Amino acid sequence: MDTTFKHTSVETSTGPVASEPTTLGTDLEQEVGETVGDAFVDDPRMKARNVDVFYADKQAIHNVSLDIGRNEVLSMIGPSGCGKSTFLRSINRMNDTIDICKVTGSITLDGEDIYDRSMDVVSLRARVGMVFQKPNPFPKSIYDNIAYGPRIHGLVERRAELDEVVETSLRKAGLWEEVKDRLDQPATGLSGGQQQRLCIARTIAISPEVILMDEPCSALDPIATARIEELIAELSENYTIAIVTHSMQQAARVSDRTAYFHLGKLIEVGATDKIFTSPDHKLTEDYITGRFG
Amino acid sequence: MTDILNEMATRREQKLKRSLSKRYRQEVVFKAFGVASIVSALLFLVILLWTIFAQGHTAFQTTQVRLSVDLDPVTLGLPDNPTEQDIFRASFGTVLRDAIMAKIPEASSRRERRAVIEFISTGATYDLRDKVIANPELIGQTIEYWALAGDDLNQFNKGNIDRNVDESNRQFKDNQIAWFDKLDANGDIKTTFNTNFFTNGDSRDAEMAGIAGSIVGSFYVLVVTLLLSFPIGVAAAVYLEEFAPKNRVTEIIEININNLAAVPSIVFGLLGLAIFLNVAHLPRSAPVVGGLVLTLMSLPTIIISSRAAIKAVPPSIREAATGMGASKMQVVLQHVLPLAMPGMMTGTIIAMAQALGETAPLLMIGMVAFIVDIPSGPMDAATVLPVQIYTWAENPELGFRENTSGAIIVLLGFLAFMNATAVYLRKRLERRW
Structure with missing residues (x-):
């Protein structure tokens, strides 16, 4: 339970962030509100520092600092209402659409502050894609669903190039063989699992750096879930993935690191193996052993 | 163990039956009210549509009277080689009047003659005029012409005036009915589709008015x-x-x-x-x-x-x-x-x-x-x-x-x-x- 290592890693990886909360590692009393484990990594793609999220007066996220490493799969677990989805949505500013939502602290993508004035939210979302809980294909053809992102961002010049993008995206999402003969048919006619893979294909069609997944399998059956989990493993070779899940088995299966949230606070972060075998925090242990949640 | 729930379980059957029958009764009454309101709404709708259609369907029909019209250039007041302007101003009313009077020669008094002339709508004058303008070679011939009937004859023909009503209360008088019957017997009256209703604008004459x-x-x-x-x-x-x-x-x-x-x-x-x-x-x-x-x-x-x-x-x-x-x-x-x-x-x-x-x-x-x-x-x-x-x-x-x-x-x-x-x-x- 030597949490001082964390500090070293922070200082080596992110020099200027010297104003890190110094209480983080010094207090060994396991109080809610102080993250234990390795919240920071050496090669972060995204960094969140002291993030607070408010819905009007209600605070949903309390002082969360967390790194998402390059090409790693980070899973976020925790009981309902713990703020893991809220935190995920802050990472690509989906919370902007909610008027009463306010985010403070800093979140950076490759060193750029995403809440900075100079950061365009549209280009941010082109770099940080998102897959939602319920499969939400557009009521258009399969082809148009995938082509939508490249089209609105003007990523392709020619039709042939677009065809290639569509095929590659569908292949990467493991959907190509199933739909190659009916690309012009409505995406809403696909099964739930296929729709979710279509949504993943749609997201990778704009080649984002980070893919956020908000309980992507909660509306799917076990077979479709297994298929998506395989896909996540394949995608993690090229993409940075943050996934929110209610299934601890899923978190254990797919992720490299796991973050445990409780009542809006980040309780513990660490390598997935460690979190699920020997968690440092009492709350984490209670949760993963099924004592609540 | 003798809490309220256990106690309730012992007399549940009986109570449930009573409350169920009450619920079903309420449901039946509620449904009856619903059906009644829908039926009454439908009834009013049917009455409304019935009255409108019963009165209105005859508006789509009109009456025509067959005349043989002598398009004599002298009666029409036309010069030799008339221009379109001349035909436009010619007195088609006169030839039509002569034609209907020829059908019913027995009308002699001034009053009777007026009643006969009203058999033909003034609209027929314009219609005949347009016809002759389109075919000027008709001038000088005697043609068979179905003239638009005047309002009273039209209404009588379509059954909107009851011949059994006392004459003093009836627009269409006894002698007019006699003349009508005579024309009808000769096959000189026909009921046709009222194109005027769909092609004309408003008019002072009901038979000429359209929408x-x-x-x-x-x-x-x-x-x-x-x-x-x-x-x-x-x-x-x-x-x-x-x-x-x-x-x-x-x-x-x-x-x-x-x-x-x-x-x-x-x-x-x-x-x-x-x-x-x-x-x-x-x-x-x-x-x-x-x-x-x-x-x-x-x-x-x-x-x-x-x-x-x-x-x-x-x-x-x-x-x-x-x-x-x-x-x-x-x-x-x-x-x-x-x-x-x-x-x-x-x-x-x-x-x-x-x-x-x-x-x-x-x-x-x-x-x-x-x-x-x-x-x-x-x-x-x-x-x-x-x-x-x-x-x-x-x-x-x-x-x-x-x-x-x-x-x-x-x-x-x-x-x-x-x-x-x-x-x-x-x-x-x-x-x-």
Whole structure:
């Protein structure tokens, strides 16, 4: 339970962030509100520092600092209402659409502050894609669903190039063989699992750096879930993935690191193996052993 | 162990039975009320339609009298080699009068002769004139001509005047009935489809009056209304729903739009009179002004239904598009609007149907004038179908009573068509997600 290592890693990886909360590692009393484990990594793609999220007066996220490493799969677990989805949505500013939502602290993508004035939210979302809980294909053809992102961002010049993008995206999402003969048919006619893979294909069609997944399998059956989990493993070779899940088995299966949230606070972060075998925090242990949640 | 739940379990069966029978009784009474109200509504609808159709279906028929007309150039008062102008001014009334008098020579007194002459509508004069202008070689010949019957003979032929009524209370006198029977026996009377009703404008003579003018007027009014209210209404709805900041001003605007939907239409008419006629000096009685007034009236309906349609677009679609990096504008134009369009169109068609049936505001801007000409554009003086009905309904003549019901049938037909289109569109364009 030597949490001082964390500090070293922070200082080596992110020099200027010297104003890190110094209480983080010094207090060994396991109080809610102080993250234990390795919240920071050496090669972060995204960094969140002291993030607070408010819905009007209600605070949903309390002082969360967390790194998402390059090409790693980070899973976020925790009981309902713990703020893991809220935190995920802050990472690509989906919370902007909610008027009463306010985010403070800093979140950076490759060193750029995403809440900075100079950061365009549209280009941010082109770099940080998102897959939602319920499969939400557009009521258009399969082809148009995938082509939508490249089209609105003007990523392709020619039709042939677009065809290639569509095929590659569908292949990467493991959907190509199933739909190659009916690309012009409505995406809403696909099964739930296929729709979710279509949504993943749609997201990778704009080649984002980070893919956020908000309980992507909660509306799917076990077979479709297994298929998506395989896909996540394949995608993690090229993409940075943050996934929110209610299934601890899923978190254990797919992720490299796991973050445990409780009542809006980040309780513990660490390598997935460690979190699920020997968690440092009492709350984490209670949760993963099924004592609540 | 003797808590209330255990105790209840012992007498549950009995109690449950009693409460169940009470519930079923209530259900039966409730259903009976529902059925009764629907049946009474249907009954009134049937009575309404029955009276209108019973009175109105004869408006679509008219009577013609066969005459052999001697188109003698002398009687017509034509010079040799007459020009079109000459034919236009020729006295076709005289030849027609001679022709009908020849059919009934027994009418001798001045009064009787007048009654016989009234068998033929003055409209026949114009019709015959047009016919001769089209074929000038007819001059000098004696032709067989089916002349449009006058109102009384027309009404009697169609059974709207009862021959068993006492003569003093009857418009069509005994001698007229005798002459009619004689013509009828000769096969000189025929009932045909009333094309005048669909091709003519208004007229002082019931048998010549038609709804073409008011249908064209209604059409122009609706076109103006649609062109203005649909884009404005949809834009307002999109702005309020998607872009407007949620603050007090927006709230007040929303409340007022809802209130405007309940403002009596005559108030909109007064507003139109005050602004469009008195301030903007637009032409009186013109469909363009009618359209402007009806736009004001239908906007609240369109805005409210469009907002409901936008609200019904599932948030998951918005999220998907936003998550892909679509801008607010792209989300609205590419996803929300196409999905909300069926609902918006349904609301618009319903609002248009309302506007088509609207009378009161148009009275205020002078669309109630007696207009014979069929308007050729939205700036011409015109009247509309419901106002035409209103004008005719005030006329006590039998022929106009029939025309009123006929026009109502046509109006109801249009309304039913529009509402059916709305239902069809809703069914057809509804997308599943």
